[in-house]
Amino acid sequence: MKKYGVVVKPSGIADGGMGLFAARRLELNHHIPYGGRKPVVAKTVKNRYPGGAKTLAPYVLRLENGMYLDAHKYRGFGSMANDGLDHSPANAIYCPSCGGVVISTVVEEGEEIFVSYGPEFWIR
Ligand SMILES: [Zn+2]
Numbered sequence: 001m002k003k004y005g006v007v008v009k010p011s012g013i014a015d016g017g018m019g020l021f022a023a024r025r026l027e028l029n030h031h032i033p034y035g036g037r038k039p040v041v042a043k044t045v046k047n048r049y050p051g052g053a054k055t056l057a058p059y060v061l062r063l064e065n066g067m068y069l070d071a072h073k074y075r076g077f078g079s080m081a082n083d084g085l086d087h088s089p090a091n092a093i094y095c096p097s098c099g100g101v102v103i104s105t106v107v108e109e110g111e112e113i114f115v116s117y118g119p120e121f122w123i124r
Pocket residue numbers: 031095096097098099100
């Protein structure tokens with residue numbers, strides 16, 4: 001599937017599971033939707049994941065307006081991007097307003113897209 005110019009396939013990171021790759025050259029500011037449906041409030045997230053951070057799937061992204069996107073049931077391409085950790089520098093960031101993955105360094109066809117998860121984005 002090449003919607004948004006990306007494909008999902010096994011990550012180049014060891015034990016990284018699936019990853020997000022450019023299916024064509026992606027220019028700066030190219031947006032890849034994160035997933036989830038409508039943003040929800042923190043209380044909704046807490047109700048969905050009563051065990052808190054321990055049971056929270058790592059798919060809940062906090063937006064700048066204090067709402068959350070939960071891509072656990074509605075995976076979007078953006079939610080498939082891995083954090084390259086020390087091995088692969090990030091070439092994308094999360095858009096603070098919509099949660100989409102935004103290309104921050106031109107990504108050539110075939111390259112994996114990495115974001116820095118940054119603890120501030122995740123509910124704790
Ligand atoms: Zn956006």
